[in-house]
Amino acid sequence: MQRWSALSATGKDVVIAVVWFAVGSLLYLAGFHMLFISSDGPSTPLAPRFALLAMVCAVLLVRRRAPITAMVVGLVPLAFDLMLGPTLPVWLVYSDLIYAAVVYGTRRQMQGAVVAWLTLSATAAGVVLAMTENWRLMVLALIIAAAFVGTSLWWGLTVRAHMETAAAERARRRALTQVAELDRRAAVADERKAMARDLHDVIAGHLSAIALQSEAALAGLNGNSTDSRLTGILTAIRSNSVEGLQEMRTMIGLLRRDDDAAETTxxxxxxxxxxxxxxxxxxxxxxxxxxxxxxxxxxxxxxxxxxxxxxxxxxxxxxxxxxxxxxxxxxxxxxxxxxxxxxxxxxxxxxxxxxxxxxxxxxxxxxxxxxxxxxxxxxxxxxxxxxxxxxxxxxxxxxxxxxxxx
Structure with missing residues (x-):
C-alpha cells in the first residue's frame, strides 16, 4: 500500500493498464471472453481481439490527465469490438474509462458524462426493441448497460463524493487550525503588552521616583555635605536608577514588539x-x-x-x-x-x-x-x-x- 501511494499518477495508470491487459488476456486464452455465444459461423481469431484490448488499455494511460478524451477515444476500439462480437475484456476496460471520467473530470464534465451515458443506454435499449420487437432482448440490453455503464457511474459518483467530502474536511481543519494559531499568537501578543504596561506603571514608576528623589537630595546638599560617603551613595542611587530606567525602556520595547507578527499574526x-x-x-x-x-x-x-x-x-x-x-x-x-x-x-x-x-x-x-x-x-x-x-x-x-x- 505504501509503494502504491508513493507512485505518481502516471505510474499508477501504467500499472492499471498492465493489470487490465493481463486479466483480459487470461480471459481470451481461457475462452471466457464472449458476451454472447453464437453457433453461426466461425469465431473471430484472437489476434484482432488482443489488438483491440491493447488499444483500449493504451487509452488508460491518460485516464487521469484527460479523462473525457480517454473515454471518447476508447469508443473506437469498443465500436470495432462490438462489430466483431462484444467481448468481456474490452467492455470491462472501457467501464474503467467511464469510471475515470466521473471521478477525475471537472464537475461539468462529470455531469455531462452521466447524462450522456444514461441517455445513450436508454436509446440503445429502445433501438433493440424497435429492431427485434422482442422485449426480452430489450431487458437484456438494459441489464448489460446497468452492469457496465450503471455500475461504473454509480461507483464513480460514490468515490467522487467521498473525495470531495474529504477535501472539504481537510480545508475546514486547516482553516480551524489557522484560526486557533492566530488566536494563540494574538493572546501571546496581548499578554506581552499587558506585561509591558505593568512594568511601565509599577516598576518604571518606582525607578523614576527614586531617580527624582535622589536628584533632589543631591541638589539639597549643594556641596555642603561633609560626609563624602553620603554624597557617593546618593550619586550611586541616582545613577543606578537612571540606568535601570534605560534597561526597563529596552525591556518594554522588546515586549511591545510584534517581531514577525506582521507576517504570521x-x-x-x-x-x-x-x-x-x-x-x-x-x-x-x-x-x-x-x-x-x-x-x-x-x-x-x-x-x-x-x-x-x-x-x-x-x-x-x-x-x-x-x-x-x-x-x-x-x-x-x-x-x-x-x-x-x-x-x-x-x-x-x-x-x-x-x-x-x-x-x-x-x-x-x-x-x-x-x-x-x-x-x-x-x-x-x-x-x-x-x-x-x-x-x-x-x-x-x-x-x-x-x-x-x-
Missing amino acids: APGRLAQLTGLVAVARQAGMRVRVRQDTDGYPVAGAVDQAAYRIIQEAVTNAMKHAPGQEVDIEVHAETETLVLTVRNPLPARDAAPHVPADTAEPRGLTNMRERTAALGGTFRSGPESGYWRVQARLPLAAAPQPVGEPL
Missing part, C-alpha cells in the same frame, strides 16, 4: 476583517458582512476588541454550525459601535453554544469580559432559530493611566 483591527472572512469561507462557511462605520472615529482599544469579539463568534460558528451561513454586521451609532454575528442553529440542538449542564464556554466569557472592560454590553443566545451574538461598545474608550511615558 493577523492584526486585531476591523480593517483586517476581510482576512477573517476569507478563512471562514475556506472552511466552507457562507459569510456575509455589512459594515458601516464611515464618519465615526473608533478608538484603538475598541477597534481591537471589536475584531476579537467577531473572530471569537465566527470561530464558534465554524465549530458548532459548520457549513452554515454567518451574518456579520458592524455599524456605528451616535456614541456606540454595534457588533452582531448571527448563524442558524443546527437542527439537532436548540442551543449548541451553551450546553445546559456546563458553565458558560470560555469563548463567550472572553467576549463578555472584553465588552465589560470597555464599558459596553454583551448578549448571546438562541433567537428565532439562530444563534445571535451582539456587543455594544462605546466608540471612545475610557482612557487608562499608564504612568510617565518612556
